[in-house]
Amino acid sequence: MAxxxxxxxxxxxxxxxxFSPMRRQETITGYLFLLPNIIxxxxxxxxxxxxxxxxxxxxxDLIRTPQFVGLDNYIKLLTDDALFRKVLWNTAYxxxxxxxxxVVLSLLMALAMNANVRGIAVFRAIFFIPVISASVAVAxxxxxxxxxxxxxxxxxxATVGIKAVPWxxxxxxxxxxxIIMAIWKTLGYNMLxxxxxxxxxxxxxxxxxxxxxxxxxxxxxxxxxxxxAPTTFxxxxxxxxxxxxxxxxxxxxxxxxxxxxxxTMVMYIYNQAxxxxxxxxxxxxxxxxxxxxFAVTLCQHQLQKRWVHYEHE
Amino acid sequence: xxxxxxxxxxxxxxxxxxxxxxxxxQRIEIAGRGERRTARWVQLTIxxxxxxxxxxxxxxPFLWMISTSLKSDSQVLVYPPAWIPNxxxxxNYEAVTKLVPFGRFLIxxxxxxxxVTILELITSSFAAYAFARLxxxxxxxxxxxxxxxxxxxGQVTLIPNFLVIxxxxxxxxxxxxxxxxxxxxxxxxxxxxxxxxxxxELEQAARMDGCSYFGIYRHIILPLSGPALATLAVFAFMTxxxxxxxxxxxxxxxxxxxxxxxxxxxxxxxxxxxxxxMAGTVMSIIPILIVFLILQRYFVRGIALTGMGxx
Numbered sequence: 001m002a003x004x005x006x007x008x009x010x011x012x013x014x015x016x017x018x019f020s021p022m023r024r025q026e027t028i029t030g031y032l033f034l035l036p037n038i039i040x041x042x043x044x045x046x047x048x049x050x051x052x053x054x055x056x057x058x059x060x061d062l063i064r065t066p067q068f069v070g071l072d073n074y075i076k077l078l079t080d081d082a083l084f085r086k087v088l089w090n091t092a093y094x095x096x097x098x099x100x101x102x103v104v105l106s107l108l109m110a111l112a113m114n115a116n117v118r119g120i121a122v123f124r125a126i127f128f129i130p131v132i133s134a135s136v137a138v139a140x141x142x143x144x145x146x147x148x149x150x151x152x153x154x155x156x157x158a159t160v161g162i163k164a165v166p167w168x169x170x171x172x173x174x175x176x177x178x179i180i181m182a183i184w185k186t187l188g189y190n191m192l193x194x195x196x197x198x199x200x201x202x203x204x205x206x207x208x209x210x211x212x213x214x215x216x217x218x219x220x221x222x223x224x225x226x227x228x229a230p231t232t233f234x235x236x237x238x239x240x241x242x243x244x245x246x247x248x249x250x251x252x253x254x255x256x257x258x259x260x261x262x263x264t265m266v267m268y269i270y271n272q273a274x275x276x277x278x279x280x281x282x283x284x285x286x287x288x289x290x291x292x293x294f295a296v297t298l299c300q301h302q303l304q305k306r307w308v309h310y311e312h313e
Numbered sequence: 314x315x316x317x318x319x320x321x322x323x324x325x326x327x328x329x330x331x332x333x334x335x336x337x338x339q340r341i342e343i344a345g346r347g348e349r350r351t352a353r354w355v356q357l358t359i360x361x362x363x364x365x366x367x368x369x370x371x372x373x374p375f376l377w378m379i380s381t382s383l384k385s386d387s388q389v390l391v392y393p394p395a396w397i398p399n400x401x402x403x404x405n406y407e408a409v410t411k412l413v414p415f416g417r418f419l420i421x422x423x424x425x426x427x428x429v430t431i432l433e434l435i436t437s438s439f440a441a442y443a444f445a446r447l448x449x450x451x452x453x454x455x456x457x458x459x460x461x462x463x464x465x466x467g468q469v470t471l472i473p474n475f476l477v478i479x480x481x482x483x484x485x486x487x488x489x490x491x492x493x494x495x496x497x498x499x500x501x502x503x504x505x506x507x508x509x510x511x512x513x514e515l516e517q518a519a520r521m522d523g524c525s526y527f528g529i530y531r532h533i534i535l536p537l538s539g540p541a542l543a544t545l546a547v548f549a550f551m552t553x554x555x556x557x558x559x560x561x562x563x564x565x566x567x568x569x570x571x572x573x574x575x576x577x578x579x580x581x582x583x584x585x586x587x588x589x590x591m592a593g594t595v596m597s598i599i600p601i602l603i604v605f606l607i608l609q610r611y612f613v614r615g616i617a618l619t620g621m622g623x624x
Contacts, residue, residue: 023448029526030449037440038455040496045462048473055472109367115360125609126368129375132605132612133598134555136573140580140594141378144587150390152377188371192613216352245466248557252577266468266558273472274562286469293466 056283066280073284084285086260087268090175094250094264095243097179098186103235105183106190111224113191114198124195127188135185135248142181143168143253168254171261178250178262185249186242190235197231198224229308237300244293265289382406382591389588405592412589413582415596417568418575423600425490425560425571426553432491433549434542437500442530444501445508446516456505459498467558475562489563490571494553500545507541508534540611547604547611554601572597 056073060066077084109127113120130138145152146167154164167177201224209219247266250256256263256271263271265285273282376396381389383401409415443449444456474493483489516529524532535542557573564570570578576593583589605612 026447026526027449030443030447030452033439033443033447033526033530034455035439037436037496037501040436040492041459041462041498043477044474044493044496045470045498046458048470048477049462049465051473051476052469108363112360112363112367115356117357117360117364123364123368124613125606127371128605128609128612129602130371132551132555132601134557134573134601136555136557136577137594137597140576140590141374143580144381144591145374145377147587150392150394150587152373152394155392155394184370184374187367216356241466245468248573251557252580269468269471270558270562273475279472279476283472286472290466290469294464 052283052286055280056287058280058283060279061277062279063277069280073281074288077281077284077288083260083263084268087263087265090261090263091244091246091265093175094179094182094246095240097175098182098243099236099239101179102183102186102190102239103232106187106235107194107232109187109191110194110198113195124188124192127191129188130185131188133185136252138181138185139249139252142177142184146177146253169258171259174254174258174261178246178253181253182243182246182249186239190239193235194228194231197228201227226309230310233300233304233308237297240296240300241293244289244296378591379595381587382595384588386586386588402588405588406596409579409589409593409596413575413579413593414568415575415593418570418572419596419600421487421490421569422554422571422573424487425494426550428487428491429494429553430546430549432495433497433500434546436495437497437545438504438535438538438542439530440501441504441508442526442534444505446513446529446534447526459501462498463502471558471562474559478563484563485566485569487569490560490569493559494556497549500549503545504538504541507538511537540614543608543611544614547608550604551601551612 057068057070058066059069059072113123117123146154148154148164148166148169151167153167157163157165165173167173205223205227206219209223214222245266246264247270250262250264251267251270254262256267266289269282269285269289272278272285380394380396380398382405383398383403384405385398385402388395388398388402444452444459478484478489478493481488483492511534515533519529519533555573556571557577560571560574561577564574567575567578576590576597579593580590
């Protein structure tokens with residue numbers, strides 16, 4: 001794959017014996033075109049990655065001179081910070097709560113949409129409205145939906161005889177509340193990717209299997225599932241990465257509460273850095289988050305070899 | 314290298330997807346015979362049922378929000394609730410604009426979103442043209458650096474970016490909201506891939522006729538890249554419209570807040586006033602909803618390409 005990427009661009013051919021005037025002109029023009037983007041890229045993207053690591057080795061509150069403390073921040077974080085462990089657990093809870101359920105539900109919706117229904121554009125638009133709405137707006141909306149006494153959800157539950165659930169006021173229910181809302185918001189996005197995957201499966205495979213007498217379940221199991229595996233893998237990776245970075249939804253719905261029940265890693269970074277001004281400590285948390293996301297993505301990438309098979313292999 | 318590969322396949326998957334979605338609408342139905350016709354009927358019924366329930370689940374919260382936004386204080390607390398407020402209190406919307414500088418939030422958000430979109434289009438298309446079409450030493454290494462940064466979550470750059478902004482004295486300015494967002498590695502990558510798909514023959518002919526590189530960029534590449542530029546534009550616009558963490562960090566003054574930050578503080582100031590809160594939230598969603606309904610297909614493509622869900 002990497003070779004396709006390189007082959008697609010015109011190769012940089014180096015001739016011995018220096019640049020011809022034309023080549024020199026092309027080099028200068030090339031860097032001039034890059035300049036506006038690359039300045040910003042260096043200042044706000046690539047250098048900060050390294051800067052964050054340097055800051056994570058400091059004890060720095062923005063007022064006193066920074067002290068170099070080596071790996072102390074990381075050591076404290078991993079061995080002596082009960083709140084961090086709680087935050088880590090909450091984030092894992094959130095990821096495990098949103099990703100599998102989100103994948104299954106969105107796949108079901110995509111399958112329904114792929115069954116030659118009419119009005120696919122209308123359904124697609126409807127499912128997409130939560131996706132394009134700001135997480136902050138969505139969370140504000142759900143704050144009201146989850147209201148214990150007058151919220152729509154408890155009112156609907158009451159009609160089937162379920163007692164009012166104190167969604168946002170209870171440490172047990174707050175995280176499920178965030179998870180349900182997150183699944184609602186991302187359903188349309190995952191569904192769209194699954195739908196594309198389903199539509200790329202050649203229809204003649206299904207036709208041939210039907211002629212051979214395969215039932216629709218058999219066709220699903222032996223044609224759709226294996227051929228959809230690359231799409232499923234993509235959705236899993238992207239939802240995983242996004243879920244680890246949850247902030248807006250939980251921050252506005254519950255502010256991390258009650259009692260840190262929905263405090264997540266990014267919220268912890270935010271609080272450490274911009275509420276308590278523990279810059280070094282917050283930077284260390286950011287690096288740990290990055291390492292976790294990287295490790296999980298890498299694991300998924302390794303595991304995929306067992307269940308994802310690409311057509312062109 | 315595997316990162317490069319995965320992004321490459323992501324992009325191509327996305328492009329195939331955009332095409333697939335269009336095709337799906339006019340897919341030819343396989344002729345059903347005899348017993349298969351019944352099976353097809355059952356299948357369709359289940360599909361419509363699932364989509365009906367799904368649509369209701371997606372829309373109900375919005376309908377409830379709109380309904381609440383039109384209720385008086387006492388109507389909000391009626392049990393069982395009425396879906397259609399009687400009378401509808403349109404004054405709630407005006408009341409919100411008096412309680413908080415809502416118009417100001419709207420202007421701030423629009424200024425930031427529009428400016429970032431324009432700047433991102435310019436800087437990204439410049440860089441993408443250099444990466445796709447010009448040959449110079451260091452090009453491929455720089456491009457790999459761009460790709461590498463795409464993998465890194467935004468929180469990792471948050472603290473240094475804030476330090477740079479406060480060191481420049483930009484806290485509570487438009488510059489703080491706009492400049493860090495105006496250089497997109499992702500946009501550069503997206504446009505580069507698209508530029509590579511444009512056949513180079515036209516440019517070679519133009520070069521022969523003495524056209525400058527900028528002339529080629531301006532008169533050949535840009536006019537042929539409409540869909541890719543539109544996709545990047547809607548994506549950049551939506552990202553900025555909905556951005557929260559960065560504006561939260563770099564704004565303190567109420568007058569510099571964007572819609573998302575403004576709504577969040579409004580939620581804290583008026584926790585029980587759900588009719589006002591919902592009216593404010595409706596107003597924050599309407600602009601992006603209109604843009605979405607008009608430019609739907611570019612949204613669909615952009616979101617598929619970026620792997621951006623909700624966080």
